[in-house]
Amino acid sequence: MDIFRFIKFGLVGVSGLVIDFFITWLFKEKIGLNKYVSNGLGFLFGVINNYFLNKYFTFQNNDSNLASQFFSFLMISIIGFALNTFLLYLLQKNTKINFYVCKAIVTIMVFFWNFSANTLYTFKIQ
Structure with missing residues (x-):
């Protein structure tokens, strides 16, 4: 595993988290959209940010098929979100550990x- 790529992926993830929270707040609090719609928009903007930063900054990927590659990145992100929710549910249900x-x-x-799925699939290094 390339530790520098791993660190870059983490930094990009933090930037996506900031964008996700900002967009969610903007649409919910300032524009007045439903909180779940706002959350979905925040997630989508964060994913878009993360895709482009990971493509060019983390992986220096030159694949010209943006649509197909973005779709792969989005699907991996959605699976990650589902895993996150499921594992959070299981951990909360079976322990007394604080939610956060x-x-x-x-x-x-x-x-x-x-990181693994995007390294092996979306941005696979030839």
């Missing part, structure tokens, strides 16, 4: 899924 501590644990676990 559980969320942090699960986020770290899913980070490995996202």
Whole structure:
């Protein structure tokens, strides 16, 4: 595993998280959209940000098929989101650990899924 690529992937993830939260807040609090619609928009903007930053910054990928590659990245992100939610549910249901501590644990676990899947599939290095 390339540790520098792993760190870059993490930094990109943090930027996507900031964008996700900002867009969610903007659409929910300032524009007045439904909180779940706002959350979905935040997730989508975060994924778009992460795709482009990971493509050019983390993986220096030159594949010209943006639509297909983005779709792969989006599907991996959606699977990661589903894993995150499911694992958070299981951890909360079966332990007395604080919700936010559980969320942090699960986020770290899913980070490995996202990095591995995107390294091996979306941005596979020839």
